[in-house]
Amino acid sequence: MAFVFNFPDVGEGIHEGRIVEWLVAEGQVVAEDQPLVKVETDKAVVELPSPHSGTVLRLHAVAGADILVGDPLVSIGEPGESAGPKPSRARPSPHSPRSAAAPAAAPPPVPSRRPLATPRTRALARELEVELQHVQGSGPGGRISDDDVRRAAEGGGGAPAAPRREPSARGAVEAARDGEVERVPISHLRKVIANAMRHSKQHSAHVTHVDEADVTELLAHYRRAKPAIEERTGARFTLLPFFIKALVAALREHPMFNATVDEERQEILIKKYVNIGIAVDTPEGLIVPVIRDADRKDMIELAAEVNDKAERARKRELRLDELKGGGCTITNIGPLGGVFATPIINQPELAIIGLHAIKERPEVVNGEIAIRSMMYLSVSFDHRYIDGAEAARFMSDMVRLVSDPMLLMARL
Amino acid sequence: MVVGSVSRGCQVVVIGAGPGGYAAAIRLGQLGKDVILVEKGDTLGGVCLNVGCIPSKAMIHAADLAHEARHSESMGLTVEGLTVDLPKLVQWKDGIVERLTSGVGFLCEKNGVEVVHGEAEFLSDRTLSVSTEDGRVEIEFEQAVIATGSRPMALEGFPHDGERIIGSTEALSLQSVPERLVVIGAGYIGLELGSVYAKLGSKVSVVEFLPQVVPNLDPEVGKLLKRQLKKLGVKLHLEHRAEAFEAGDPSIVIARGPKGEELRLEADVVMVTVGRVPNSGGLGLEAAGVATDDKGFITVDDRQRTSAAGIYAIGDVAGGALLAHKAYQEAKVAAEVIAGEPAAFDNVVPAVIYTDPEVAWVGLTEAEAAAEGYDIITGSFPFSASGRAMSLDSTEGFVKVVADAGSKQLLGVLAVGRGVSEFIAEGTLALEMGAFLEDLALTIHPHPTMSEAFQEAVEAALGRALHKVNK
Numbered sequence: 001m002a003f004v005f006n007f008p009d010v011g012e013g014i015h016e017g018r019i020v021e022w023l024v025a026e027g028q029v030v031a032e033d034q035p036l037v038k039v040e041t042d043k044a045v046v047e048l049p050s051p052h053s054g055t056v057l058r059l060h061a062v063a064g065a066d067i068l069v070g071d072p073l074v075s076i077g078e079p080g081e082s083a084g085p086k087p088s089r090a091r092p093s094p095h096s097p098r099s100a101a102a103p104a105a106a107p108p109p110v111p112s113r114r115p116l117a118t119p120r121t122r123a124l125a126r127e128l129e130v131e132l133q134h135v136q137g138s139g140p141g142g143r144i145s146d147d148d149v150r151r152a153a154e155g156g157g158g159a160p161a162a163p164r165r166e167p168s169a170r171g172a173v174e175a176a177r178d179g180e181v182e183r184v185p186i187s188h189l190r191k192v193i194a195n196a197m198r199h200s201k202q203h204s205a206h207v208t209h210v211d212e213a214d215v216t217e218l219l220a221h222y223r224r225a226k227p228a229i230e231e232r233t234g235a236r237f238t239l240l241p242f243f244i245k246a247l248v249a250a251l252r253e254h255p256m257f258n259a260t261v262d263e264e265r266q267e268i269l270i271k272k273y274v275n276i277g278i279a280v281d282t283p284e285g286l287i288v289p290v291i292r293d294a295d296r297k298d299m300i301e302l303a304a305e306v307n308d309k310a311e312r313a314r315k316r317e318l319r320l321d322e323l324k325g326g327g328c329t330i331t332n333i334g335p336l337g338g339v340f341a342t343p344i345i346n347q348p349e350l351a352i353i354g355l356h357a358i359k360e361r362p363e364v365v366n367g368e369i370a371i372r373s374m375m376y377l378s379v380s381f382d383h384r385y386i387d388g389a390e391a392a393r394f395m396s397d398m399v400r401l402v403s404d405p406m407l408l409m410a411r412l
Numbered sequence: 413m414v415v416g417s418v419s420r421g422c423q424v425v426v427i428g429a430g431p432g433g434y435a436a437a438i439r440l441g442q443l444g445k446d447v448i449l450v451e452k453g454d455t456l457g458g459v460c461l462n463v464g465c466i467p468s469k470a471m472i473h474a475a476d477l478a479h480e481a482r483h484s485e486s487m488g489l490t491v492e493g494l495t496v497d498l499p500k501l502v503q504w505k506d507g508i509v510e511r512l513t514s515g516v517g518f519l520c521e522k523n524g525v526e527v528v529h530g531e532a533e534f535l536s537d538r539t540l541s542v543s544t545e546d547g548r549v550e551i552e553f554e555q556a557v558i559a560t561g562s563r564p565m566a567l568e569g570f571p572h573d574g575e576r577i578i579g580s581t582e583a584l585s586l587q588s589v590p591e592r593l594v595v596i597g598a599g600y601i602g603l604e605l606g607s608v609y610a611k612l613g614s615k616v617s618v619v620e621f622l623p624q625v626v627p628n629l630d631p632e633v634g635k636l637l638k639r640q641l642k643k644l645g646v647k648l649h650l651e652h653r654a655e656a657f658e659a660g661d662p663s664i665v666i667a668r669g670p671k672g673e674e675l676r677l678e679a680d681v682v683m684v685t686v687g688r689v690p691n692s693g694g695l696g697l698e699a700a701g702v703a704t705d706d707k708g709f710i711t712v713d714d715r716q717r718t719s720a721a722g723i724y725a726i727g728d729v730a731g732g733a734l735l736a737h738k739a740y741q742e743a744k745v746a747a748e749v750i751a752g753e754p755a756a757f758d759n760v761v762p763a764v765i766y767t768d769p770e771v772a773w774v775g776l777t778e779a780e781a782a783a784e785g786y787d788i789i790t791g792s793f794p795f796s797a798s799g800r801a802m803s804l805d806s807t808e809g810f811v812k813v814v815a816d817a818g819s820k821q822l823l824g825v826l827a828v829g830r831g832v833s834e835f836i837a838e839g840t841l842a843l844e845m846g847a848f849l850e851d852l853a854l855t856i857h858p859h860p861t862m863s864e865a866f867q868e869a870v871e872a873a874l875g876r877a878l879h880k881v882n883k
Contacts (some may be wrong), residue, residue, distance in 0.1 A: 011716035113784070116821065116846040119759070139820055142849055 002057050002077030007039070007067045017062055018188055019154050020316075024074075027058045036074055036315075039067070040188050044287075044323060050077050050153075054135045066134075087410035109139055117144040128153035160297060189285045194256045197339040200347045205383040208342035208354075211395040215358055218242060221405045223345045240278075240306055240332060241299035243355055246401035248295045249411040250361070251328060254384050254394040257351040257379070258327040268385065277326035277346055279308055280313040288346055289314040290326040301376065324367060340376040353377035354396070377402070418549045422448045424750060425540055425553040427532045427695070430458020432517050432727030432739030433559030437593065439555075439747035448551060449525050450532045450542050455509075456516040458561055460736040462509055463581040468604060470505040471584060472766050475611035479644075489803065496612050503587050508871030512686035520809040522716050534696035536719045541696075555722045555750050558702070558710060559743070560691040562728035567596060567684045569656045576663055577682045580605060589613050590681040594665045596654045598625045600765040603637065604684035607768055610644040617647040617677050619654045619667045626771065630778060632814065632826055634772055640768060640808060649675060657682060690729045692709075714756045717748040724750065762840045764833040769809045772836035775824030775843045778814050787817040791849075791873025793865045795829045797880050800860035811865040813839075813849070813873050820874070825866070835863040849874055 003024070007017065024030055035047040036056075053076075057412035060072040067073070111407050115132035116139075124146055133150045133385045186194075200206075206235040222239050229237045251258040251400050253276060260272045274295040290307035294302060312318050329346040334357040343352045356376040363372040377398055401408045427436045429451035437449040455462055457505040481491040520527055520749050528551075530544035540551045564579040566572065574582050591614065595606040598620035609770045610616040618641070624634045625648070642647055652667040652675055662678040669675055692708045693698055698816045708733030724736050724746040727739030738761045743847035748755035762774035781788045795801035801809075809829030815822050825839030852870040871877045 114758075116844070118845050122758055123754070126756055129754075143823065143846060 002075040003052055004060075004072045005036070005048075005051060005053070005074045005076060005129075007069050007071045009069050017046075017067055019063050019065050019067060020045055021063055022059055023049075024056050024059075024144065025046070026059055030056055030076065038317070044318050044320055046320070047317075048073070050076065054078065054132050056378075076270060077082050077353075094411065115144055116142055121146050121149055125149045144258070175355075187284060187320075189287070193285050194339070195343055196347065200344050202346065204345050206342070206380055207383045207388060207391070208378050208380040209391040209395055210340050210376050210378045211399045213375055213377055213399040214363065214372050215375055215402055218402055218408075219358070219373050219406050220286040229300060229303075232264065235304060235307060237241075237294070237300070237303050238306070240355075242351055242405075243330065243332075244276055244291070244294055244302050244306075245412060246398055246408055247276060247330060247353060248327065249396060249401055249408065250397045252295075254398055256390065257381070257394055259350055261328075261350070261385060262349045271327045273327070275325050275327045276331035277349070278309065279329060279331035279343075279346075279348060280310045282314045284316070287316075287318070287323070288326065288329060289313050289322050290324065292325065296398075328353065330355060334375065340378050342378065343380050345380055345382060349380055351381040351391075351394075354380070418547065419552065420448070420549055421552045422446050422526075423553070424448075424555045424557065425532075426557045426559060427517070427540070427550050427560035428458065428561055428691075428727070429453075429456040429520075429731075429762060430528070430559060430561045430727060430739065431460045432561070432743045433458065433557070434520060435524040435740045435743035435745050436557045436559060436726060438519055438523045439744050440750065441520075441525045443747060443751040445747075447525045447750065448553075449520060449527045450540070451527060451529055452531045453512040456527065456531065457509075457513040457522065459563075459764070461512045461516065463584055465558050465736055466512060467505045467509055467584045468580070468601075468608075469766060470508050471501070471608050472604060474501050474504075475608040476768065479611035484805070496589060498589055498612070499587050505760075514752050526694050528808065531818060532695065534700035534702075535724060537700045556723040556724065557716075557729045557743075557746050557750075558692075558695070558723065559739070560695065560729045562688040562690050565687040565689045566609055566683065567639055567654065567686050570596065570654065570682060571657075572684065576659065576680075577684060578605060579683065580685055583609075583683050586681070590679075591615065592662060592678050592680045593617075594619065594677050594679040594682045596665070596682065596684045597686035598622070598648065598650070599685060599687060600626070600767070602683070603641070603767050605683065605685070605787040606646055607641070607644060610641075610646050611768075615645065615647075617649060617665075619649045619652045619665065619675075619677070621651070621653050623651045625650075626765065628777070629771070629773065630826055632810070632812075633826070636808065636828055637767055637768075637771070644768070648771070649677075677820070688728065688734055688812070690731070692729055707731075714745075714758060715749045716742055716757065733763060735761060735763060737761070752789075754809075760840060760843045762836045764836060765834065769806065769829045770831065770833050771826075772832045773824065773826040774836055774840045775822070776814060777824055777826065778812075779824045781814050781816075786823060788814055788823065789817045789820075790814050791869045791871070791877070793868035793872055793877060795862070795865060797868075798860075798862065798865050800864065801829065803860065803866065804830055804862075811869040813852075813869045815849050815873055822847050822849060822852065822870075827866070829865070830864060831862050835861075835866060838863065838866060850868050 017039040020040050023035050030050045030053060032053045033049045036050050037048050038045050039048060055078060057075040059074050063069055116137055117132055121144055128149060130152045132144060132148050135148055138148050139145050142382050147175050209289050226237050255270045257272060259268055261268055273293060274292045274296045278291060280287050280289060291302065291305055326349060328349055329352045331343045331352060332355045333341055334355050337357055340356045341354055343354045347353050358373050358375040360371050361374045362369050363374060377395060379391055379395055423446040424440050426433050426447060426449045426659055429449050433449060434456055437447050440447045451584040460466060478494060478496060481494055528542055528544060532540050532542050535541050538552060540553060542549045542551060570577050574577060584585060589612045591613040593609045593616045595602045595616060597620045598618050606618055608618045625637050626634050638648060649667060651670040654665060654667045656666040658664040662680055665677040665679050665682055667675040690708045692704050692710055697704060700723055701720040702723055708726035710718055710729055712718055712725050712730045716726050718725050726746050728734045730802035732738060733784050741759055744756055745755045745757045758834060760775050765771040778782060778790055792810050793812045796807040801807045811827045813822060814824040822842050827836060849870050852867060853874060857867040868877050868879055872882060875882050
């Protein structure tokens with residue numbers, strides 16, 4: 001019988017996803033490792049390669065469908081072979097007894113544990129289109145009651161969490177009453193961002209410290225170097241690598257800004273490596289690829305890597321391992337204007353650096369007013385583990401480094 | 413009726429009138445559908461009613477009575493001159509079959525199900541051709557349920573002739589008790605009918621290719637059954653492959669042992685029971701777009717839908733456990749799905765083997781539960797410690813329960829013993845309700861019954877059995 005490729009466990013605790021696009025069609029011959037499908041998970045869009053070569057007999061889910069780990073995606077086999085049951089949103093049948101007694105029976109389906117619910121409750125769940133696997137039972141030992149199922153049907157998700165949903169449900173009703181509204185489903189990425197931001201705000205003691213830098217000289221150096229570098233590399237060279245390098249140098253002096261906390265064991269983990277996250281604005285939302293070992297790369301390499309990762313972030317082509325392991329994050333808001341902002345820390349890091357708009361402003365230099373290129377730099381830090389004075393010292397170090405290119409060079 | 417093609421239409425056509433098919437047709441009728449039930453045989457009820465479950469159980473009961481009558485000296489009962497009139501026994505059994513199959517016909521009629529006798533073949537996913545005695549009828553349908561069942565698997569070298577080489581069907585209608593019966597295949601059918609003839613007086617040998625009887629169950633069960641068969645005088649030849657048949661008086665069955673040695677068994681009758689295959693060929697499944705697996709079983713999802721929209725399959729032909737009660741449930745699911753109801757098959761399936769003693773189980777075995785990653789606890793209780801078992805002079809067997817060590821949720825029940833078929837439904841209900849061991853331990857079981865052993869096994873799993881010493 002044909003091989004049925006199920007949505008694999010791609011790691012990172014991911015258990016659900018959404019099919020973005022099929023890269024193959026039924027009847028198509030595929031080679032081993034050929035990408036079959038793009039699946040959007042909590043963290044990224046991943047391309048799943050074919051584990052076998054053969055003919056695609058059936059696609060078990062349509063683009064846009066939500067899938068769980070273990071759900072059949074595609075049947076691959078010889079042309080004309082049976083492709084297995086047609087797609088169904090239903091869960092596989094309960095554990096092996098279905099086939100236990102069969103003297104000549106087909107092999108049992110992949111076992112899945114039975115939800116703790118009576119036949120009547122299971123029938124109700126089917127009627128209300130509630131997946132019992134996602135319902136938390138409120139009864140003894142986690143037993144799912146009829147009421148749990150009804151709550152899940154109303155809330156559209158986990159059961160006893162319902163009370164928190166009420167205000168937003170009321171809000172939705174009011175919104176609809178006041179005029180026409182468009183209902184847009186929330187994407188996986190947006191849900192992930194929402195959860196991460198709320199978690200960070202609830203979890204850390206956020207404080208933002210803002211300082212000001214005179215980047216006139218840095219800009220002059222940059223403008224001199226840019227054409228030569230771009231001619232040699234053929235790629236756009238931005239100012240960002242200077243700031244990455246300045247951050248790398250500052251982190252060396254202030255390691256708490258490149259650390260994380262093991263709260264269970266009450267220990268601070270100070271990282272001996274320097275991985276810098278770069279916040280990228282994509283049409284679908286914020287994505288933060290990580291530049292690994294930024295201290296060991298030159299500015300041209302950093303520029304190339306930032307360009308590449310930002311581009312692939314916009315196309316949702318980053319691998320999961322390119323999105324994790326950061327020690328400190330830079331968010332470059334400057335090009336979009338504004339004075340300064342108070343970014344939210346990218347957990348489990350302890351600080352995030354905001355780069356704000358560079359503007360020409362009158363400044364007093366050596367007792368005279370001069371027109372200088374000025375910018376605000378911010379650091380949002382976790383005051384539980386980093387004190388304000390430390391943040392101020394860290395920021396003034398950053399400011400010195402970006403104000404004086406010679407100093408930056410000396411500390412590269 | 414004019415010979416030739418007659419065109420008909422209906423909402424739902426059901427192919428096959430066994431337990432799956434007739435149950436689907438009746439339920440569809442109850443749900444207001446216009447149903448045609450196509451059956452290729454002369455009577456309704458399929459293998460189960462005609463040549464399977466029911467007639468074999470009638471034969472087993474009669475054989476048990478004869479056997480017990482001959483072996484009750486310890487109770488002070490001596491029966492002299494007990495005779496077995498096999499034609500009369502078969503006639504009694506046929507009477508039961510007749511009553512049941514005509515009962516099914518009555519129920520179909522009362523539920524508005526029209527029965528057409530003939531062989532069905534799909535011409536497309538919306539038309540079916542039925543060859544009846546009066547000619548060909550073409551039925552245009554909106555939805556179809558395939559319930560064509562399964563048949564005994566043939567064995568090379570043993571061509572079925574219905575007299576010297578028979579299957580289970582003929583074994584239920586023999587006119588005399590064969591002196592020497594060789595059974596090929598120690599599956600449940602071979603063991604059940606082999607035991608019947610051993611009790612009726614045949615010298616029975618069983619040839620089995622596998623090294624164990626009922627290999628999927630707890631090894632204790634295989635050991636116990638082997639011991640019981642030996643007591644009945646049944647010779648069990650495990651790890652022997654039946655290779656050839658030499659006709660003669662007596663005929664000879666040649667089998668090959670594990671080391672290549674030849675075994676020659678004298679036989680008046682050879683019964684081949686080596687498994688069952690689905691009746692999915694010749695149905696025109698390709699024309700309808702219905703896919704099967706490599707063994708020919710129709711692939712279905714948990715709503716009994718096949719790969720062809722509007723066509724459903726249930727019972728043996730849809731694979732899984734080849735059991736009538738599984739077919740009944742699938743029939744109801746298919747009928748309700750056709751009627752637009754949110755039904756699905758999400759049940760545990762109990763199973764029973766009517767050997768002596770009976771074997772019944774439901775849910776996961778110890779090995780299956782461990783393979784699924786459960787941290788398990790088990791508890792068992794032997795019938796040798798049961799007052800009811802002693803009073804029935806049937807102390808063989810035990811009840812064993814498997815549960816999740818952490819939550820104490822019941823995962824499986826296995827019972828071997830007299831009459832355990834009657835209380836395995838309790839274990840099934842417990843699993844469907846998601847019962848914990850404590851729920852079962854706190855449920856009063858009537859005394860004295862065999863079912864008390866279930867409660868005791870549960871308490872043993874909790875470390876507090878009353879009527880045995882806890883480990």
